């Protein structure tokens with residue numbers, strides 16, 4: 276809404292509610308953008324979004340700032356969104372800080388106006404079917420970016436993201452090598468079979484560039500020039516080197532046995548500290564944190580909305596837990612994580628549903 280400066284001056288002088296007019300205008304444009312998004316992206320679950328109701332207080336998944344002047348968070352995990360997000364919808368929310376559209380079925384390209392919303396801090400798009408290229412323009416405020424489990428393809432541009440703390444592009448279809456600006460995110464790109472780089476990924480060598488990786492490249496082989504050379508050197512192994520390998524192997528086994536033996540002795544003789552450590556490492560907490568743990572490991576579920584501390588089972592096992600109550604489905608714990616974050620954990624007794632269904636149910640509980 277544009278004001279003629281002359282009229283605006285009069286409104287300002289004559290009506291003390293001028294600010295109110297501006298506020299409504301901001302919120303109206305946010306409302307419009309959101310409705311365009313809801314109309315443009317089909318969804319399985321109904322959203323109660325309509326023009327007649329107030330955005331900030333009654334629309335599902337929407338959070339406004341305390342003033343009620345702008346939409347600052349849109350969280351629609353697992354509502355069955357499918358199809359492609361049009362540009363000029365969510366990308367128009369000027370004050371958006373958190374966008375979570377994870378666990379839906381969004382496909383096609385992500386409009387470039389979304390990751391570049393200037394105020395955006397957290398972007399959760401994991402578990403969709405996005406097939407964009409790697410975004411080039413990111414908001415300078417972005418702290419958490421999760422695109423894992425999509426179909427993002429192409430190479431990674433060398434963009435600098437100084438404010439990003441957590442980045443995840445695991446399980447996509449990226450290719451090429453990791454540019455230098457992303458070297459500080461070593462475990463953010465696992466599960467991209469065409470991508471090469473340092474440790475969790477396969478090393479970048481000439482043979483990796485071709486689309487059919489040879490099994491040899493799975494190991495960081497010590498500077499083999501070409502595979503031909505590798506093969507010939509293998510056939511030339513003399514008796515001397517075989518003996519050396521056998522002796523070396525035996526020495527290694529002996530050393531390993533010695534280490535195990537010594538550590539067993541130590542454990543027997545050490546005090547309560549040692550006991551505690553070994554207990555935790557065996558996933559065998561005193562209370563009833565024990566037997567279900569391996570099961571739970573498979574369904575690593577964490578709700579994790581907003582921009583807060585990311586945690587997983589490891590953290591929970593390390594945390595000090597306090598029983599809050601026991602219900603018919605299981606026990607509820609309060610756990611304090613290391614960073615001072617508190618989480619509530621509910622351990623379910625017997626859940627006979629698939630992982631996908633379980634996650635969908637949890638998305639419902641989450642809201």
Ligand SMILES: *[C@@H]1O[C@H](CO)[C@@H](O)[C@H](O)[C@H]1NC(C)=O
Nearest residue numbers: 294298340341342343344345
């Ligand atoms: C509320 O609005 C005022 C002015 O409109 C602004 O200065 C302040 O930062 C806003 N507060 C929040 C929490 O957005």
Ligand SMILES: *[C@@H]1O[C@H](CO)[C@@H](O)[C@H](O)[C@H]1NC(C)=O
Nearest residue numbers: 357358359381382383384406
């Ligand atoms: C996205 O999915 C819809 C069906 O859900 C399909 O009609 C459309 O072709 C898909 N678009 C792309 C780009 O894959």
Ligand SMILES: *[C@@H]1O[C@H](CO)[C@@H](O)[C@H](O)[C@H]1NC(C)=O
Nearest residue numbers: 380382383403404405406426
């Ligand atoms: C993702 O989209 C591709 C086509 O673009 C389709 O073949 C595939 O089944 C989709 N995956 C899911 C989980 O919907």
Ligand SMILES: *[C@@H]1O[C@H](CO)[C@@H](O)[C@H](O)[C@H]1NC(C)=O
Nearest residue numbers: 426428429430448449450469
């Ligand atoms: C992955 O990307 C490559 C191109 O980089 C493409 O040829 C291939 O079809 C893609 N695979 C999938 C499953 O989308």
Ligand SMILES: *[C@@H]1O[C@H](CO)[C@@H](O)[C@H](O)[C@H]1NC(C)=O
Nearest residue numbers: 423441442443444445462463
């Ligand atoms: C990214 O997500 C994958 C799958 O959820 C996980 O295994 C990996 O540790 C994550 N990486 C980072 C850096 O969070």
